Amino acid sequence: MARDKFNTVQSSAVPLPIENVDTDQIIPARFLKATTRDGFGENLFRDWRFTNSNEPKTDFILNDNTYKGSILVCGKNFGSGSSREHAAWAIYDYGFKVVVSSFFADIFKNNALNNGLLPVQVSEAFLSELFELIASDPKTVIEVNLGKQEISILSSGKSEKFDISSYKKECMINGYDDIDYLLNIKDQIETFEKSSI
Amino acid sequence: MAGKTLFDKIWDAHVVNEIPDGPSVLFIDKHLVHEVTSPQAFAGIDARGIKVFRPERTVATPDHNIPTVDQHLSIKDELSRFQVNKLTENCEKHGVTLYGLNHPFQGIVHVIGPELGITQPGMTMVCGDSHTSTHGAFGSVAFGIGTSEVEMVLATQCILQPKPKRMRINVEGELGKGVSAKDIILYIIAKISASGGTGYFIEFAGSAIRNLSMEGRMTVCNMSIESGARGGLIAPDDITFEYIKGREFAPEGDDFDKAVKKWKELYTEDDAVFDKEINYDAADIAPMITYGTNPGMGAKISEHIPAESEVEPGNLASYKKSLKYMGFEAGSAIAGNPVDYIFVGSCTNGRIEDLREVANFVKGRKKADSVTAWIVPGSKQVEKQANEEGITQILEEAGFKLRQPGCSACLAMNDDKIPAGKLAVATSNRNFEGRQGPGARTMLASPLTAAAAAITGVITDPSTLIN
């Protein structure tokens, strides 16, 4: 089934300069009782965003109107912990298209890519610069160009290349989905199963 | 050409196809399913109008959402009940074997796979659950996947996966008094950090690992994911084959002998090369506990929480945030902190050997009144065995009560939530903020350490209480 196509995103960003943000913070377990993929954005970072009595915590970045945009910039080792894909769904559903960090947990990275959310891994130096620039000017515009595999800060002209396998890049740009690919090679899977398993 | 690692042997034998500059198409021998990460995957294949490709390779059980008391009654929480019922519906519709609530084989997926003999050496195994790494203890390549990947496996019995790098961690020597498998893995993660294993599949080797029981090996592999690794595995040996023999789905008679012959080929060759190799001395490991909010923040119970000056400058902000959440002072002693709850259970330490260890320790002692103790068997079979061996009774005499099997307070999706602000010593695998309930403070440790805390009411190094 086709997914949204991804090419270039130009946007201001929301900074979350915290390390080791685990998937329990992104979407706490008690919100995993749903049986569909919808609506997880509401509970994104639930316990950082809201008090126990469901009042928004004003000191949390998502409740601060100064910072907006479809790019989330995070500290290193983002998405560790549980394999729950709900974390990627929640971030995407909230409205982010790109997550930038200097390091991503493996399963989170796969889950993000399988859901049209682009994880962009940058160097520590580039990440600190991003945090500084966004802090001094929340309107700082960042461009993420998947075709060129490049992330740039428009005001300073600074940019950095990022890695993605050419297969995944193709999938994101064209909105292809892995299951379609696998279904298309089913004969090959059956032959393999007969001969090798 | 260099010889192959154990990991390479298994992985390479399951590659259907490699996409140039892309992932491998990996055939999956066994797929485990639970209620939380599967409904959207089943809905996905329904929307495509297809059926589960190889239903006989998938086994399902509800574990995350279920209550641990009164399991014979219908689940009270409406959403949980709906999700568990959905699993039943999906399995019926697609011909997938389900061990539902009250079935004698029901339990935490990672406990039942091994105990039923479903998990076998040389297999590729996945589950929409990060602790699938547990099954690596048998010399299988087992790892957690997301729901889109669950859908891939349901649809095609394959998954698209980049091949991880290889790491080997050797632990040589004898473990000291009161030191268990849990301490080994908490020690390793404290050394390499919660992200030190990212991108790798870890083989655990060395005499201290080989001397562990299967239960102990499962504990080690279970938490390999907490170092960020894709999974962990241990070469199968006689201990493995002995464990599998006679289990429900293990091969029998001649087939078993043939299987063992094949399994004996599963080892890392002497000249194999790892991308990274680390050596530890078992004598350096002591009873461990975590003091922070990721599993890498662990220390020996006899030591102090690191002072700020001992923390790398780049990590200081996270460090402070973490201690603030836990209500601990940098540089303060770990032992002696009053404990409100203990939780013995989960796919890390909810197996029969864990309960035996706790029972042995608490026999003839009494639980401290200030501590609430939740002891939760990992499966129906563990529960049954605990009853048969008299463990349940020993626990009761010491003031403990065995609950019914499930994930329970490991992730607190059911009613087993540690109240905000309370301090729990847990034998599970994650001490993230709110993992055991909003505001709950979790310290991860071995079953023995949890038992010691239950008796004394404070964090205690168990080696000081055993002869």
Ligand code: SF4
């Ligand atoms: S016991 Fe905990 S870690 Fe294990 S499967 Fe259940 S929730 Fe996950």
